[in-house]
Amino acid sequence: MWRLAGSAASNLRRARPFSTCIPGPCIVHKRGADILHDPWFNKDTGFPLTERDRLGLRGLLPPRVISFEQQYVRFMESYHSLEKNTRGQPEGFVSLAKWRILNRLHDRNETLYYRVLIDNIEDFAPIIYTPTVGLVCQNYSGLFRRPRGMYFSAKDKGEMMSMIYNWPAHQVDMIVLTDGSRILGLGDLGVQGIGIPIGKLDMYVAAAGINPQRILPVMLDVGTNNQKLLEDRLYLGLRQPRLEGEEYLSIVDEFMEAVHTRWPKAIVQFEDFQMKWAFETLQRYRKRFCMFNDDIQGTAGVALAGLLGTVRTQGRPLADFANQKIVVVGAGSAGLGVLNMAVQAVKRMAGADANPQFFLLDKDGLITKARRVIDPAAAPFAKAPAEIEKLGLMEGANLIEVVKKVKPHVLLGLSGVGGVFNEEVLKAMRESDSTKPAIFAMSNPTMNAECAAVDAFKHAGENIVFASGSPFKNVDLGNGKVGHVNQANNMYLFPGIGLGTLLSGARLISDGMLQAASECLASYITDDEIQRGVLYPPIGSIRDITAEVGAAVIRAAVAEELAEGHGDIGPRELRQMSEEETVEHVKHNMWFPVYSPLVHEK
Ligand SMILES: NC(=O)c1ccc[n+]([C@@H]2O[C@H](COP(=O)([O-])OP(=O)(O)OC[C@H]3O[C@@H](n4cnc5c(N)ncnc54)[C@H](O)[C@@H]3O)[C@@H](O)[C@H]2O)c1
Ligand SMILES: O=C(O)C[C@H](O)C(=O)O
Numbered sequence: 142m143w144r145l146a147g148s149a150a151s152n153l154r155r156a157r158p159f160s161t162c163i164p165g166p167c168i169v170h171k172r173g174a175d176i177l178h179d180p181w182f183n184k185d186t187g188f189p190l191t192e193r194d195r196l197g198l199r200g201l202l203p204p205r206v207i208s209f210e211q212q213y214v215r216f217m218e219s220y221h222s223l224e225k226n227t228r229g230q231p232e233g234f235v236s237l238a239k240w241r242i243l244n245r246l247h248d249r250n251e252t253l254y255y256r257v258l259i260d261n262i263e264d265f266a267p268i269i270y271t272p273t274v275g276l277v278c279q280n281y282s283g284l285f286r287r288p289r290g291m292y293f294s295a296k297d298k299g300e301m302m303s304m305i306y307n308w309p310a311h312q313v314d315m316i317v318l319t320d321g322s323r324i325l326g327l328g329d330l331g332v333q334g335i336g337i338p339i340g341k342l343d344m345y346v347a348a349a350g351i352n353p354q355r356i357l358p359v360m361l362d363v364g365t366n367n368q369k370l371l372e373d374r375l376y377l378g379l380r381q382p383r384l385e386g387e388e389y390l391s392i393v394d395e396f397m398e399a400v401h402t403r404w405p406k407a408i409v410q411f412e413d414f415q416m417k418w419a420f421e422t423l424q425r426y427r428k429r430f431c432m433f434n435d436d437i438q439g440t441a442g443v444a445l446a447g448l449l450g451t452v453r454t455q456g457r458p459l460a461d462f463a464n465q466k467i468v469v470v471g472a473g474s475a476g477l478g479v480l481n482m483a484v485q486a487v488k489r490m491a492g493a494d495a496n497p498q499f500f501l502l503d504k505d506g507l508i509t510k511a512r513r514v515i516d517p518a519a520a521p522f523a524k525a526p527a528e529i530e531k532l533g534l535m536e537g538a539n540l541i542e543v544v545k546k547v548k549p550h551v552l553l554g555l556s557g558v559g560g561v562f563n564e565e566v567l568k569a570m571r572e573s574d575s576t577k578p579a580i581f582a583m584s585n586p587t588m589n590a591e592c593a594a595v596d597a598f599k600h601a602g603e604n605i606v607f608a609s610g611s612p613f614k615n616v617d618l619g620n621g622k623v624g625h626v627n628q629a630n631n632m633y634l635f636p637g638i639g640l641g642t643l644l645s646g647a648r649l650i651s652d653g654m655l656q657a658a659s660e661c662l663a664s665y666i667t668d669d670e671i672q673r674g675v676l677y678p679p680i681g682s683i684r685d686i687t688a689e690v691g692a693a694v695i696r697a698a699v700a701e702e703l704a705e706g707h708g709d710i711g712p713r714e715l716r717q718m719s720e721e722e723t724v725e726h727v728k729h730n731m732w733f734p735v736y737s738p739l740v741h742e743k
């Protein structure tokens with residue numbers, strides 16, 4: 142019987158798996174030192190003596206066998222002493238040191254890595270995901286020690302069909318793909334953007350229980366337009382300007398064909414593509430491949446769930462969403478994705494003729510039909526000049542004017558510009574027509590957030606509802622009152638979208654499946670939580686919420702007759718499952734990190 146000390150022990154106990162599946166033996170095709178160097182199978186000092194004999198490991202490890210639980214405690218102790226030893230150091234330095242220690246474990250022993258990640262997700266998500274992952278991408282070429290995932294470059298044209306077979310796993314379920322052109326709000330980071338697919342897939346394992354042997358982060362390196370990187374002698378990507386037009390698309394086409402040939406049912410999540418390619422590739426592939434764009438579609442679902450929550454915080458019926466005045470700052474892939482989904486929701490609630498009160502701004506101010514050059518994707522949301530003249534506004538009006546004149550219920554930022562919700566803008570939100578004005582500063586990472594949580598409560602008032610894309614601490618409002626900070630991040634949906642699609646066996650991801658995911662997230666929050674300004678569940682319960690979202694996606698796929706089944710479970714069985722049974726089915730299929738007995742096979 143082992144004993145654990147302090148919080149490491151309680152975390153480990155609290156996070157017992159809800160999955161009942163007992164892992165069977167795992168077949169390995171290697172022996173000896175090769176196993177110790179393979180993070181998928183390595184157990185470090187945790188190999189039992191019988192296994193050491195069976196796998197040719199005797200003598201390659203110190204004699205004492207250390208249990209999984211002891212290894213866990215040991216890691217957490219070294220993590221906590223790192224925290225102690227770096228106290229008072231600059232924030233970026235500390236975050237990178239934490240990322241390094243986690244990354245070393247990731248490279249060495251994935252089972253232990255994912256166990257500590259799942260059990261401590263609240264503390265570790267800000268390290269392996271936003272905001273630290275942004276810093277990691279910015280410094281990737283210098284931090285690089287070992288490769289992770291696959292790199293397809295413009296120089297590999299014509300070779301991808303054979304290259305895809307270089308990946309050692311027989312089966313891949315989930316791929317996250319980027320071309321590095323718009324990494325968070327940090328711009329074009331070229332090959333260094335690979336950190337994002339890695340972080341997203343870590344969330345897939347932690348939140349959705351996707352087996353880490355079946356995930357694949359991919360970088361499509363078509364060059365970079367980041368001059369600083371092109372001049373950096375340590376830069377690890379192609380030192381050439383980005384491919385454009387047909388040349389670019391032919392590279393993405395070739396990659397998608399190669400993936401589809403080897404793993405016809407793998408799901409591809411497009412991540413952090415600059416806007417023009419984000420929309421173009423979504424349109425190009427969504428009917429042919431099982432894919433989605435997380436920044437357009439995942440973000441939209443999370444934002445819509447939060448927007449519906451804000452209607453509830455005002456004590457109004459959900460149908461009142463059709464009357465909400467929402468100012469969206471940022472007309473890129475994320476902002477337009479949100480508006481598309483929000484308009485669809487209004488039309489469902491108030492009929493096709495409804496005229497949503499949504500206002501869209503980009504770097505040139507309020508977008509109206511009077512604008513000379515307008516992006517086709519933004520055109521449907523451009524206001525008619527006559528309509529806004531009534532409010533005393535005109536084409537290109539700046540943010541402060543718009544907020545003062547519109548008095549919006551919600552101010553939502555997806556601009557990538559840190560601090561654009563300045564003191565004046567936030568103070569103007571005090572005149573909002575809502576009893577509970579909502580401020581969503583959704584841009585990432587932290588320094589690119591439109592405002593910090595503390596400033597939002599200070600300037601816009603204590604009765605606001607606040608959400609940000611990157612985590613902020615709750616705000617102490619004095620007198621025992623707390624301003625709750627929500628994290629409006631697509632991490633609440635993409636893992637469930639991927640897992641639900643996988644288990645449904647659908648060959649494509651429909652709008653209905655995405656809408657079901659968003660509605661499921663929206664309905665997860667109780668009235669009591671809503672009263673406290675809580676719009677999203679705590680990240681500590683992300684595995685639970687992902688199971689619910691996954692089940693909602695499966696049921697939508699079944700209802701639309703897209704579900705073809707997965708493994709032993711066919712479409713008929715899926716159709717016959719009740720709502721609760723579907724959730725149980727999803728939970729049962731979530732991978733959970735424990736050491737499986739290893740059996741060698743040649
Ligand atoms: N919280 C989340 O889940 C989430 C999801 C996706 C994207 N994001 C964040 O949203 C941001 C934008 O992402 P994107 O893919 O839409 O980028 P994008 O480059 O496609 O779009 C950015 C938009 O912001 C506009 N903009 C720039 N400066 C502005 C200013 N001063 N005022 C008003 N608008 C301005 C641009 O004109 C453009 O329309 C990034 O920081 C990203 O990290 C967050
Ligand atoms: O990566 C995130 O944290 C969210 C989102 O996908 C983004 O691009 O900012």
Ligand SMILES: [Mg+2]
Nearest residue numbers: 412413435436
């Ligand atoms: Mg993204």
